[in-house]
Amino acid sequence: MASPYEVEHGIKPSTTTKPTRRPSMSSFFAQLSQIETTNPHAQPTPVEVSAAERLLQDQLTTLRLSAPTESNQALLTELISAIEMQIEHPPEKAAGVPQSYLDELDRVPKKLLKKTDTCPICGEAFLDDEYPLVVQLPCHKTHRFDLDCVGPWLRMQGTCPLDRKELMKKKEVPKPVEDDEEEDDGGMYA
Template sequence: MASPYEVEHNIKPTTKKPTRRPSMSSFFSQLDNIETQNPHAQPTPVEVAAAERLLRDQLAVLRSTAPNHANQAFLDELMNDVESLIDSPPEKVPGVPQSYLDELERVPKKALKKTDTCPICAEPFLDDEYPLVVVLPCHSTHRFDLECVGPWLRLQGTCPLDRKELNKKKEVPKPEEGEEEEEDDGGLYA
């Protein structure tokens, strides 16, 4: 039955399939409490554990409706990692900053296949009208819905699939002993 507003504005009901992804507004609110602009302020273990619990709860909701055993096993593995951090929370959140998420490479909708799914929620990317799919720098096949991988990356800072740390900067190789460092003059001659 349509509401009076829908009838008045001639809004047709849609048969949009509901998404499996739970709302993470509580998680991001807790994360805002942890992160501060003061570089000398450290979050308390209780605050970090609370954020970890919210992430675990999201994964548990996804696990309860997992479409297959492989997705269920993957979510169990992620939940076990989070559980270990709840029991002994770190003093500093090892996750990546929001700016890191903003700079992740986006996958265009045209590059996605109908069979491509998010490893976390197991929903096909193209089920979304406007999919926001990112590829992690650790491997070109590690593609996720940003909504799914964002909370994990903000707290853990590792790829959910291979656990490579993503917030470490690439180090410039130093010359070995005996090798002379060449001066780079930028192609300019005096």
């Protein structure tokens, strides 16, 4: 079956490509569209947010079952545990980033990827994909992910899966320190 990208660009799917480990996230995105609204007065119920979290957790659990490395399995276990906390105590709304944030993430050109570079979430080598869509998170230059893998996490959580830094948090601009010595020279000039 051809991907939407292949259909849109008239690319014939190759019979030699190996299947991806990434599960379909269509149910998750359908649920996410129910909890996101442009109406500021319509708020999703905690049950709806919890349902989206559960779908994300199910997808990560599926990935964990066939994790290629122990470090990949450990990361997935940690992410699943974090989601479990959200499910037990559902927030009023999804704390994640908007789709526009994902659209503006820095893309990593294919020529900068090494054969050994893998997605921390799915564990697949980026270059195994004929058309890799790899993004770099602003928290650290080595935090690179398949957009298909990190997108759902960011939409619900809004934090980097590796170091848990909040990605939408605005950095405070430091106030300039005023130098009192220049202003209070006691009327003396040098």
